[in-house]
Amino acid sequence: MAEADEGLGEINAALNGFRAALELMPRDIPLHYSIADLLTYQLQTDEALNILEQARSIEPGNTHTLLRIATQLNAAGQREQAASVYREVLRLNPDDGEALLQLALALPSEQLGEIQAAAIAALKRAAPKTLDRATAEFSAAHLSRRSGDQVQAAEFYRAGNKSVSQILPYDRRQQNHLSQEVLSRCPAPIALQPEAGQGPFPIYVVGMPRSGTTLTEAMLGAHPAVFAAGERRIDERMVAALLTSSPFGTAEVQELARVTRENLPPKAAGSRAYVDKMPENFRFLGFLLQATPHAKVIHLRRDPRDTALSQWQTLFAGGALPFTYDLRAMAHRFNLYAGLMAHWHRVLPGRILDVNYEDLVADVQGGSRIIAEHCGLEWVAEMAEPHRHAGQVLTASVHQVREPVHARSVRKWEQHQETLAPFISELDPELWPDLQQT
Template sequence: MNRPTGRGTDPRELYRQAAAALDRGDWPLAQRLAEVLAPHARGHGGVHYIAGVAALQMQQVPRAINHLRQAAGHDPAQPGYLAQYARALSIGHRHAEAIAAADRAMALAGADAVTLDTLGSVYSRANAHGPAIEAYRRACALVPGHAGFRFNLATSHMVHGDLDAAQREYEACIAADPGYWRGYLALAQLRRCTPEHNHLQALAEQIASHPDDTDAQLYLHMALGKELEDLGDYPRAFDHYTRGKAAQRKREGPSTERDAAMFAAVRRWFDDRPAAEASGYDSAEPVFVLGMPRSGTTLTDRILSMHSQVHSAGELADFGIALWNAGGRSGRSLAGVLANLDPGFRDWEGLGRAYVEGTRAVGTGRTPRFVDKLPHNFLHIGFIARALPNAKIICLRRNPMDTCLSNFRQPFAPGLPDYGYALDLLDTGRYYLQFDALMAFWRQRMPGRILELHYEALVDDQARTTRELLGFCGLPWEDACLHFEHNQAPVATASAVQVRSGMNRDSVQRWKRYGDRLDPLRRLLSDGGIAVEA
């Protein structure tokens, strides 16, 4: 390990060493040197900046926030310090404070492109996509040939529904760096390709040219699979999805045991507890839309948020964070959090209040209801029901084969622990079986508490199913809810393009187009007790 030299007693030399350690990514050394200097460098923002950035890189978020707050306080005219402070607040889910710090940084002259890109990510995390576009646009203006800046700007345009601008920026991203593999996938997903307009040859050539690059194999195979699916070549599309996901799974490993432990931990926590306990926080604002990813949660959110009394808050991690705080901030996984949560925990009111107050940072409170559409909140249903007895819980259900296929063919961002199952089709099936069993567990313990809304019913009879949805939420009928495609709110999920078109049946029974490629999945689900139609 690198250590300070014999001249390290000189504060200027220690500072030089700390800055050098930060530049080369030696976070522990940078932090150690900066914290040695901090008591002797009052008023020196740079020392706290080094300590804060190093702490943030090591996921020590509270420590990072403390140091970066001091850095920004000592040098309030330094946009880079404010940007990193905003970033730390954002990662700590303190979005209102993060936006305030980002706004101050944006108002300062002299921000460099990296700082502006950082500010764009802060705004994006807080669902402030208008300011994000402005920050990314300014970064691109300063460094037009930076592929990453172009990609981020393109994605913000896509979230806002400006597909033409998104296409231009994704193409500029690839032109700036032909090895920016995510750009190929994003471009393929942006529109439906045709025999006249596609990237099949270019994608195939890049795949052949980079056989040992895991990221290239992942993104390029997924992009080629999507375009082949657009053209109706389902067997070849499936083969490319399989090859792309296999490349990622080889790097990340299977998640089957970790997922099984998580489901078991949730059920075990509630097994010996009565179905109803002490009352929680009495807010009726939250509407939780949850379920397996790719099952219609975004569509349902768009329908609900067309109502004048409902605001879409997006996919919030706030309930999981409130639960983590209640468990003493211990455990990196849900299983770990529950292992550290006091078996005698009774502060349901405090848990519910902490969740609702935490959502204020993303604009809740302006309407009587808000939608939190984080799909994996289905794992938290038991806690939600106790902490928020007046909250509405809506679980989307979709044909099991379509659900599993859609998860498998969706290129979730690498490294996300909640989506490790989706790297293998049969692992996805196993995950679905556990999800289905958990929903049966919640139904048995809380009859009538959850509305299970079927995606196919919504597609086949939108008006009747929407009436049922609004009625369950205690909302009066509004015709606008039938026209979700006119919803102007940003969409930052995998369904961003799809939900901007009207209702259609394109995704219903999609699995049947893949023929015998899905026979192993069908057998797995059938053996697990899931009825799969012929």
């Protein structure tokens, strides 16, 4: 019952169901994981960590539990504590790819030597065409890059991406179908019906992954009237409906709004607005604004070549986002994205604020003022220091968002033009006219 409720987006009911099951089976470790996952989704970090510690007490040497605890600590910004748990995992299993990967990203440069030999040994032992192999390759890539060996890093990144793409190939036909289904259902300007305010209004922060959405969420979350709610699961329901050509009319829109509103994290109740920063909600903006007409939309635009480089150098959890591991697939998905965003601007005129990542990091105060104004909020100085106010971060930006805002990644793609050539060559010039000028 709990699993069914979770699939329907009824998070609170699912939590109650899993907790009831745990009373019957208090030593069932997967049940602890299920509860912790939902508590994490609801941003109840301390409670999630407590549940995982209970699981740890049942089986202290369970590396799956330890990895979850480390991930939770990492998400909360407790990097040293997380590193300590990752080291414990490696003592139990020297080949654990996730622990090596996270340490390769998080350890200070002077401490990288302690895991370099372990990463190479794990790579030699990992079976080909497995996620374990890919994780070891990405770990070695991060270590090489951070140690200054960019040539070796490029080779490891190429190998890691190839490994994932062989396991999780990108489905172009499915993505074309999804985009066409969206366009066919929202072909003309959308007349949004007024909605009486019911609790906090959503601020959808959209864009391609690694385009600055987490940074923008942290800026907004620093505002006392805004609650950063992470990446909500709306897109899962939308994808299922569209891929199966299921109806999605007024009744479905109202149900989407109800489920979303009733399953917000508890802290959102006293806020004027909450941020949903699921980047790929860009595919569903017409539906989302029909469900919540009072919502605000912020679209992060970043040079696609810098975005692509960042994606290419990232192993997303569980091999998520299959298009990011194949440069030509990446270009295909970027073109679909650009086409959809142009469409939403046509059918939702004036509802979407475009924010250039490059402008935002160059002038944090000015950019955050524009964002606040678009959302109907009075600007506060805390918005210009998002690294001081970042809450739970569960995305690949977990390390960067806790650093002061910088522009070091702007035009970084120029150092990797040869690697990115297949991606750049397949970008549609009509969809990316700015690239012709740079």
